[in-house]
Amino acid sequence: MAKNANxxxxxxxxxxxxxxxxxxxxxxxxxxGEVLVLNxxxxxxxxxxxxxxxxxxxLKISVTAEPANGKATYYMVSFLAREFGVKTSQIxxxxxxxxxxxxxxITAPKKLPPVIAEFLATQVQTNxxx
Numbered sequence: 001m002a003k004n005a006n007x008x009x010x011x012x013x014x015x016x017x018x019x020x021x022x023x024x025x026x027x028x029x030x031x032x033g034e035v036l037v038l039n040x041x042x043x044x045x046x047x048x049x050x051x052x053x054x055x056x057x058x059l060k061i062s063v064t065a066e067p068a069n070g071k072a073t074y075y076m077v078s079f080l081a082r083e084f085g086v087k088t089s090q091i092x093x094x095x096x097x098x099x100x101x102x103x104x105x106i107t108a109p110k111k112l113p114p115v116i117a118e119f120l121a122t123q124v125q126t127n128x129x130x
Contacts, residue, residue, distance in 0.1 A: 039059065
């Protein structure tokens with residue numbers, strides 16, 4: 001019985017490694033059905049609101065709001081709602097309300113900022129040729 005328990009643990013460990021690898025290969029964003037999942041490295045108290053460049057598996061997004069009690073995140077959501085052509089209620093903060101590392105889920109974005117559109121187009125081309 002102990003041998004089966006150890007085998008089960010190693011299978012579970014291997015499965016977790018595969019999931020982690022798949023996530024890192026996705027980059028900073030991907031679609032889950034009609035929902036855009038976006039991993040963000042937020043910068044509060046910036047000089048201007050801007051969607052920056054990818055940094056590893058996150059997209060840098062700067063906002064002018066101060067980081068007090070999640071206010072910068074709420075402000076970021078309203079800024080991104082305009083950028084994606086959606087209502088703020090269509091953006092869910094999965095984690096990172098009071099942290100610079102965030103994951104957002106944007107339901108049915110009407111438009112994509114250039115950095116995201118370019119990244120997703122590259123992903124589609126890569127998947128076509130694999």
